[in-house]
Amino acid sequence: MISRRSVLQGFAAGTVLLGISACSSNKPGTSAVAGEATLTLGAGVEPLSFDPAQSREAQFVQYFQPVFDTLIRRTPDGQPSPMLAKSWSYNADNTELSFVLRDDVKFSDGEAFNAAAAKANLDRFKTAGGPLQAQLVSLESVTAKDATTLVLTLSTQDPSLIVNLGGPSGYMQSPKQFTNANIKTQPVGTGPYKLDRSKTTPGAQYTYVKNENYWNKELQQFATIVIKPMKDENARINALRSGQIDGMIATAKTISEAKKSKVNVVEYPGDWQGFTFFDRAGTLAPELKDPRVRQAMNYAIDKKTILDKVGLGLGEVTSQIFSPESSAYIKDLDTAYGFDIAKAKSLMAEAGLADGFTLSMPSSSSMDPAMAPVLRDGLAQIGIKVDWVDVSAAAYQAEQQSGKYPAVFAGFGQPAVGWGAVTQLIAPNAAWNVLKSTDPTIEALLRKIRLASDADAGTAYQELNKYLVDQAWFAPFFRVTQPYYTSSKVSVVAQTGQAVPSIYNFTPAK
Numbered sequence: 001m002i003s004r005r006s007v008l009q010g011f012a013a014g015t016v017l018l019g020i021s022a023c024s025s026n027k028p029g030t031s032a033v034a035g036e037a038t039l040t041l042g043a044g045v046e047p048l049s050f051d052p053a054q055s056r057e058a059q060f061v062q063y064f065q066p067v068f069d070t071l072i073r074r075t076p077d078g079q080p081s082p083m084l085a086k087s088w089s090y091n092a093d094n095t096e097l098s099f100v101l102r103d104d105v106k107f108s109d110g111e112a113f114n115a116a117a118a119k120a121n122l123d124r125f126k127t128a129g130g131p132l133q134a135q136l137v138s139l140e141s142v143t144a145k146d147a148t149t150l151v152l153t154l155s156t157q158d159p160s161l162i163v164n165l166g167g168p169s170g171y172m173q174s175p176k177q178f179t180n181a182n183i184k185t186q187p188v189g190t191g192p193y194k195l196d197r198s199k200t201t202p203g204a205q206y207t208y209v210k211n212e213n214y215w216n217k218e219l220q221q222f223a224t225i226v227i228k229p230m231k232d233e234n235a236r237i238n239a240l241r242s243g244q245i246d247g248m249i250a251t252a253k254t255i256s257e258a259k260k261s262k263v264n265v266v267e268y269p270g271d272w273q274g275f276t277f278f279d280r281a282g283t284l285a286p287e288l289k290d291p292r293v294r295q296a297m298n299y300a301i302d303k304k305t306i307l308d309k310v311g312l313g314l315g316e317v318t319s320q321i322f323s324p325e326s327s328a329y330i331k332d333l334d335t336a337y338g339f340d341i342a343k344a345k346s347l348m349a350e351a352g353l354a355d356g357f358t359l360s361m362p363s364s365s366s367m368d369p370a371m372a373p374v375l376r377d378g379l380a381q382i383g384i385k386v387d388w389v390d391v392s393a394a395a396y397q398a399e400q401q402s403g404k405y406p407a408v409f410a411g412f413g414q415p416a417v418g419w420g421a422v423t424q425l426i427a428p429n430a431a432w433n434v435l436k437s438t439d440p441t442i443e444a445l446l447r448k449i450r451l452a453s454d455a456d457a458g459t460a461y462q463e464l465n466k467y468l469v470d471q472a473w474f475a476p477f478f479r480v481t482q483p484y485y486t487s488s489k490v491s492v493v494a495q496t497g498q499a500v501p502s503i504y505n506f507t508p509a510k
Contacts, residue, residue, distance in 0.1 A: 037508045039222040039490060042236040042248035043500075044366065046203065046229035048394060050187040050195070052121070052171035053128035056397065057413070058499040059249060061167065065503045066193035066208040066225050067108075070170035071099065071118065072162060076505055078416055078496035080162050084113065084172055084190065085150075094157045099150040105215050107174035108194050115144035120175040122152070125168075131401060134423060134431040135160075135169040157450045159419035163497075192220045203229065221507045231365065231393055237261075237485065246490045249500050250483045251368065252314035263485045266501075267314075268494035270482030271411030272321055274301075275475035276425070279406030280437040285359060288406050292351040294472035298337035299344035300382045301375070303477040310370045315480040320469055321421055323414030323497075324479075328421070328461030336469050344382045356383020361408055363388040364396040375409060403434050414479065415497050418461045422446065426468070441467055 045059045055064055073083035085099040105113040119142040126136040138158035143151040154161070164170065174188040187195055193208035200206050208225040228245060230236045236248040241261050250258065258265055275297060282289025303317045319336040322328040348354055359379070363372050376386045391399045400408045412432070415421055423430055427446060428438040445464040452460045468474065484501060486492050493505040 037222050037489070038224040038226060039247070039503075039506055040226040040228065040245045042228050042230045042239055042245040044229075044231055044233070044236070044249050046394060048398075049184040051128075051130075051183050052168060052173050052187075052189075053125045053133075054130045054184075055168040055171060056131055057167055061498065062500055062503055063206060063227060064168070064171060064187070065191065067187040067191040067195055068171035068173060068189035069105075069191050070166050070172070071101075072166040072170060073504070074163065074166040074495070074498075074502070076493045076495055076502070078163075080166055083166075084118070085165075088162070095154045097152040097154065097161065099152075101148045101150055102215065103148050105190050106213060107172075107176075107188055107190050108211060108213075109174050109176060109188050111174050111176055113172060113190050114147040115150040116147075117175050118142075118150050118172060119144045120178070121172050122169070124178060125171075130168075131397070132168050132431050134427070134429050135164040135167075137423070137427070137429045158423070159450075160415065160417055160423050163415065163417060163420060164423070190215075192216070193225055205229075219504050221504075225503065237263075240485055240487060243487065245487070247484065247486045247492060247501075247506065250485050252312040252480070252483070253368070255312070255314065255483050258483070258485050263487060264491075266484045266486070266492060266494050267481050268484070268496075269323070269414065270315070270480040270499065271413055272318060272476045272479045273411040274409070274477040275407050276410055276412075276432065277407045277473060277475070278403075278434045278437070280473065281435065283406075283435060284404075285357070285406035287351070287353055287357045287359075290351045290353075291471045292347040293353060294475065295337070296344040296347035296351075296382055297379065297384070298472055298475045299340045299347070300384075301378045301475065301477055302339040304339070306371075306374055307478045310368055310374060311478065311480060314483070315478045317478045318476050320465055321412070321414075321425065321474050321476055322418055322461070322465055323416055323421075325416040326414070326418040326421070326461065327458035328418040328465045330462055330465055333465060333469050337472075337475075341381050348382050354383065356385065358385045358387055359407060360387045360389060361405055362391050362396065362399050363409075364391050364393050364399075366393040366396050367409070371409065401432065401434055411480070413497055413499065418464075419449070420497075422449070422464075426464075426473075437473070 041062060043059055047060055047063050052068055069084050071085045072080045075081050085101055088099045090097055101115055107113060122142045126139055138154045138156055139152055140155040141153045145151055172190055177183055177188040192211055192214045194211050196207045196209045206227045210220055210223050214220060233251060233254055237254050239245045240248055240263055277288055277294050279285050279288045287293050307313060307315055307317060318334045320333040372388050379386055400410060425432045428436045449457060449460045489509055491507050491509050492501045495501045495505060
């Protein structure tokens with residue numbers, strides 16, 4: 001059976017921190033002016049709703065964390081630590097997870113946080129149809145045994161549940177807010193800050209003020225947090241250099257400029273990027289049912305050249321979706337699909353598609369502008385015509401998950417625990433397995449992983465990894481190195497497995 005040790009396996013991967021100036025190495029809690037300053041962040045996205053049941057990961061966490069505590073907090077190195085839950089434990093076969101909750105916490109509307117409120121949030125997240133609903137797919141029932149004892153009964157073992165409860169599925173909102181008409185615009189949580197609607201203008205800035213009744217003053221490193229949605233990266237870096245913002249997510253295209261500007265640069269492992277094939281059964285695009293076509297698309301992309309020219313070499317080429325920190329990782333699979341047009345054409349001919357076909361995929365201004373034409377030209381060499389469908393940046397992720405497209409170009413985080421990738425991308429009910437692909441081999445391997453001992457779990461994960469690569473369920477191009485920039489006024493520690501640092505990781509610089 002899966003023990004608690006294997007549930008936590010991989011969370012200890014070290015945070016990579018490369019500061020251009022000395023203040024990059026400061027850690028949360030060390031600032032002499034903590035709690036007095038304003039933290040202003042530039043974000044590449046903007047939430048469509050503040051309803052936690054409709055929330056997402058990636059950059060969106062910075063909008064939600066000020067308001068919503070989670071049951072478990074992910075520390076910068078990825079380790080789960082107490083937050084609203086003081087402690088937790090599994091039963092012998094890991095199908096029952098019990099929490100002891102804090103008894104001194106209130107929501108910002110004055111309502112008490114307790115096990116009944118936690119149960120209401122989990123039940124709602126599981127049934128509300130949000131984009132990450134699958135994070136709780138193994139959750140069979142929730143019981144509030146008393147005010148501070150919460151018991152989760154699982155239909156099967158779920159090694160990623162603990163880390164998931166440190167994110168959107170663990171956000172706790174006042175149950176009174178569930179039926180309020182303003183639930184999308186007025187979040188009500190137990191968090192260190194409250195959204196100040198009077199100083200918030202959607203599209204321009206979101207202002208959070210300190211929750212004076214917050215239970216953990218150490219997490220209130222700033223008096224105010226301001227987040228400014230700024231979709232253009234050049235606009236963000238200009239705002240950083242001019243002192244309008246203190247932190248921003250970035251890409252390789254601005255890192256040289258950032259270092260010349262003497263802003264602080266933090267670099268850490270980012271997403272894997274490439275094609276995700278949703279339609280492996282051939283419902284929308286019959287051609288994709290044949291694994292030889294998916295294999296051909298892997299061979300047709302010149303990954304190294306794209307990484308060097310578009311990503312300026314900031315990352316490493318791969319053909320697998322699992323993190324190097326995961327027990328599923330196999331180094332040789334990074335080079336499983338080299339750039340080989342002749343091989344790609346041969347596979348297309350074997351599949352009876354020497355003349356190619358048309359493939360529809362969504363694109364957006366949030367993509368690097370160089371990426372769509374590069375991918376179009378690469379696939380054109382083997383007769384595949386890409387019909388890019390332009391959608392707004394705000395609706396891009398929702399459109400990708402709409403079920404309209406047989407494949408997408410996307411980037412996904414790399415959880416250190418392999419089961420995180422399973423629940424995100426692979427399982428039939430995974431959030432990003434949009435058309436519910438599966439086959440008997442994968443189903444058998446997932447059962448094997450769930451029931452494996454500590455010693456055997458890694459072997460089972462590697463079997464799954466090999467099969468996914470062989471069948472070309474995905475076409476990963478590379479793992480990017482993610483840069484994040486800050487001004488000299490703040491220090492930050494990167495967050496393992498997350499696109500942006502958590503708000504708890506920022507402190508005023510000394």
